[in-house]
Amino acid sequence: MKFGKKRQEPETAAAVQLRNAERHPFGILDGYVPLREGEIRLYRAIREGVPLVDAAIYKLVRMTGGVSVKCAEVRAERELQEFLRTVPAGRGQRGINAFLECYLDSLLTCGRAVGEIVPTGNGREIAALLCGRAEDVEIQEGDNPLDFCLCGRDESGRMGPLPRQELLLFTPFNPETGNPYGVSLLRSMPFLADILMKIYHTVGVNWERCGNVRFAVTCKPGEDGRGQAAERSRQLAEEWSAAMQDAKNGRVRDFVAVGDVEIKAIGADEQILDSEIPVRQILEQIVAKTGIPPFMMGLCWNSTERMSSQQADMLTTEITAIRRSLAPAVEQVCRLWLRMHGYEAIRFQRLDLFSVTLRQIGAYIGRMHLQDAIKVLCDGDGNGNAAPIYTIGTAPVSGTKGTLSYDALLEFWSQFDPYTMNTMLVGGDVMLKLLKLSEFQNPLTGLNFQGTGTLTTPLGATLLRTSAMPAGKMIGLDKGYALEQICAGDVLVEYDKLIDRQLERAAITSISGFAKLFTEASKVLVI
Template identity: 65%
Template sequence: MGWFHRDKQHKNPTAVQAQLRDTQRHPFGALDGYVPLRNGEIALYRSIREAVPMVDAAILKLIRLAGGVHVKTLDQGAQAGLEHFIRTVNTGRGQRGLQSFLDGYLDAMLTCGRAVGEIVLSPDHRDVAALLCGDPASLEIKEGASPLEFALCLRKADGMVEPLPRQDLLLFTPFQPESGSPYGVSLLRSMPFLTGILLKIYQAMGLNWERMGNVRFAVVYKPGDSLDRAYAQERSQQIAKEWSAAMQAGKAGSVRDFVAVGDVDIKVIGADNQILDSEVPVRQILEQLVARTGVPPFLLGLTWSSTERMSTQQADMLTSELAALRRSLEPVVERICEWWLRLHGFDQWVEVVWEDISLQDLVEEARAALYRAQADQIRQNMAQS
């Protein structure tokens, strides 16, 4: 009782909170509390693509530029059937063709750090009925005694991990796997920190324009003599009514003057405050994000580097990046084609042929080929003479 009595006697008055402010945040709050894990956070990486359109556009351009696959076999009869299979194989959700499967497969590999697919056989096990992409988030890997032994597992509702029955029909590709981890690394692994800063800048810009873009006015009436002070309340109400009527007339498209008697001062609220310049920090962050994707800025509509030679070098670097992505997809294409050839009784030898990546000016390429031909002709003439 003594402690309670003492608290009542010496209780300090609490401070009055004079201002309430809404703590508005951007809709991608998971980016603020991100902690890097070994296998990555797939939901977080998908939020990055949704939050930053430039990152999403860069990944889509990588997927589209990496396309264009063809295969070659030893048997001409198998060649025609295999080409028909590549064009017409069912890939789910109303899509057909091996390229549509590879687009989704590569999308998951870049975003999630790993991609998983399945070869679906027909009921009689004599043909490949469909190619389907799986959700990497539900995939678990169980390693064996050696790095060559591993099994793809699915986590059940009760938390138990169960290996999938037909491992030979499953397709799995990790993206740039690190030593000691079979899951691969997402292309967006280094982006959450910078993306969080970028979204904070955009959120602050939106709030500032909402507060200052829609101009608000402060109308101050200063009464003069004692007579004005006596009628200050009535005059202020009259001024407020007339000012509101003038503003409403402006919304309707008409011009209405505001006339007041006495010392009336009209100011724009927030006009003296200066909004921070966001061009430099936003560009610095976007440069880091775009550099991670490997896509030249000019392909995304950015004019950071406008010199012709620099654009040519960036296009050459992108070509090497696309070639590396294609090398990651080649084993998947080979396994799919080998399954089709095996089920139809053909030789399983298959060669994957990709379309040429052309990001250069065709006129410049033709001129370079002409110069090489002229140089060869000059060397031949010198050797004959």
């Protein structure tokens, strides 16, 4: 029985799963697949690898500028501008402009921007405006394009709707039909950026080789030295290495060889490809995508290049379009701040309810003025000019005390010479006694009262009923000579904000007084 060695199969290399793709430092550009999170990482790699793209986005952000607000109320505008100037924006920054710079940077790079309005613990003030990572938020659409919500990951890592949607800011950049996430400014650049990075990487490698020259030492032994070729090659390699090492350390050392020895620099005979034209063609495409003139990016392709009026108008149009994309987010922040401070509460009230309230306030002010006027008519304005008082049953007014008659009215009316009693102020009790008089019960008077509610007296005076009149008294006056009203300025309206109720309270103030003109133009009848 023969025992032989087992035949060994040739070993094959194991399949390595984790390996380094050392194409160039930004190898992700070569494997571009347009997926959401991977796409955002790709665009950020483009900005990191191509300084021109990064500078273009920064210039667009800065040319977009800040925001200014205008309010109908001067006080609201002043307080809102102070808030926008000092609101914390995270990472030591303050102001709405710092927030918008980060927000717009994400909008141009990722195609969408996400932000959050952070309220204080009591919900009465905005504590901060913060930008979020666009790749951490997804959109959940409803039955129609107007119904959608923003979703994020909870503590367990599951994706679900975020609780306070009204405090979230979301802006897509040039959204397409069926794609609510928006489109990045860098969407068409991965292919060109990949070629550009390959060119730059190759140029860098070539220059590295020029600075670290590799040499090829060729030794051709003669007829008498063919048997010692290996030994001579080893000696030449040692001496050459020692000479190169001394040169690296700053020492000069000669290399001496015997025989036919040839020394050449590796790659010295090859011609380096001209990269100026392809690089310029790629940069032209990138500049065209950003919309910024080349000279603003430091590219001097023409000796007398400057911006024409047409180019300025096109650049202004691009900046205006970007500002329009940011306007909804700024308006959402401003509206929420105004509601928190009560400046927009009147907009959310029903107009009819507010009008009724204003009419009630006006009627109350009118009653107060009437009370003051009646008091001045009866008691005077402090200058000893109280109105004359007549009592029924006491001359010159006849009749029985406590009973109102038509004869008593005529006698009271006759006391106004040379004035005319054209106005009568009565309370509710005196009004009933007047309506019960037979002289007030003729068909014409009844028709006017029942049809229009207007009272007509035989004396030709206007009858006014008011609860401000004391019971059992009547004031007769000549409205052209009895009283004057003195006002200290116009009606003053002051506002106070009820932050806890998100309402605005109005205080209406009227400063006025009354003075008597002629004492005999007003008289009092006591029934």
